Amino acid sequence: MSRLFCIPGVFFIFAATVLLFLSAISLPYLPALDVARVKFGTSVIDAGTQAMTELRLGVWAYCFYNEDLDRTCTTATRAYQVGISNAEKTANVLIGSSWTRGLAVHPVATGVAFIAFLLSFSLHHAVTLAASLLAFLASVLALIAFAIDIALFAYLKHQVNKLPKVNAKTTIGVGFWLTFVSFLLLIFGGATVCFGRRHRNKRTNAATKYPVATTPDAPVPDMSEKKPFWAKFRKSKN
Numbered sequence: 001m002s003r004l005f006c007i008p009g010v011f012f013i014f015a016a017t018v019l020l021f022l023s024a025i026s027l028p029y030l031p032a033l034d035v036a037r038v039k040f041g042t043s044v045i046d047a048g049t050q051a052m053t054e055l056r057l058g059v060w061a062y063c064f065y066n067e068d069l070d071r072t073c074t075t076a077t078r079a080y081q082v083g084i085s086n087a088e089k090t091a092n093v094l095i096g097s098s099w100t101r102g103l104a105v106h107p108v109a110t111g112v113a114f115i116a117f118l119l120s121f122s123l124h125h126a127v128t129l130a131a132s133l134l135a136f137l138a139s140v141l142a143l144i145a146f147a148i149d150i151a152l153f154a155y156l157k158h159q160v161n162k163l164p165k166v167n168a169k170t171t172i173g174v175g176f177w178l179t180f181v182s183f184l185l186l187i188f189g190g191a192t193v194c195f196g197r198r199h200r201n202k203r204t205n206a207a208t209k210y211p212v213a214t215t216p217d218a219p220v221p222d223m224s225e226k227k228p229f230w231a232k233f234r235k236s237k238n
Contacts, residue, residue: 009192010120013135016185017113020142023178024106027058028073034058034173035103036153038160041167043067045085056173057082057095057156059103078104086163093159095152102148106179109141113186120193128193135190142183149176 026033034056043051043066050072052064060076074080079101085092116138119131157170 009132009135009189009195010117012185012189012192013113013117013120013131016138016142016182016189017110017117019178019182019185020106020110020113020138023175023182024059024110026060026106026175027056027063028061028076031056031058031063031071031073033175033178034063035149035175036156037171037173038156039169039171040160041169042165043087044163044166045087045089046083051087055082055084057100057152058173058175059106084160084163086166091163093162095156095159099152099155103145103152105141105145105148109138109145109182112141113138113182116186116190120189132190132194135186135193139183139186139190142179142186146176146179146183149179 022030022033026035035058037054037056039054040052043053046052046055046064050064051066053067054065056063060078061074061080062082063071063073065071079097081097081100082095083092084094112134116131116134119127119134122128122131153170153172153176160166160168160170
């Protein structure tokens with residue numbers, strides 16, 4: 001019965017692991033799972049002198065779209081930078097590698113969550129406790145990754161707003177929300193697994209504290225035969 005308390009926790013940790021894994025793959029492999037994106041009302045130019053109408057930032061790279069909606073992505077790397085200028089090249093901004101280097105926390109959180117998921121299947125008390133602690137650790141890493149996503153989004157919006165006459169609209173990407181949901185799921189999963197472990201410990205301790213005392217020569221009462229209710233009023237004979 002106590003195992004039922006751990007099943008929701010296992011599911012939460014599994015779901016968080018899958019979401020973190022998808023957010024960690026990100027661009028350029030999954031262009032839809034970006035951290036932040038910008039749509040330009042007026043075409044702008046990137047550092048490679050290519051016109052673009054939309055820019056998406058991911059964990060490993062960035063992608064941009066031209067007026068024909070053709071997508072171009074950079075090579076995957078741990079830290080990348082993006083240069084943007086207006087069409088007249090009178091102003092330019094730079095998203096430095098220092099703002100994208102911290103995005104590598106996403107795969108680290110994914111790895112810790114996956115280990116917690118594997119350990120959550122165990123019935124051993126120590127292993128279950130380790131699974132719960134690792135789930136909480138993964139939630140902390142996911143929170144750090146989410147904070148880095150927020151910082152990148154805010155800085156990107158601040159930088160593109162410096163460009164004159166581009167009508168930029170900065171929005172949050174899908175990968176941003178996947179990281180946030182993963183953080184919540186890991187909190188719920190770690191707490192549920194821990195609660196299931198405590199419930200199992202209570203049942204074990206109760207069984208140990210109050211054992212049923214039996215002796216080998218003690219007669220076992222026969223409960224199959226019912227005595228009439230007036231039998232208890234009979235006087236015992238000497």
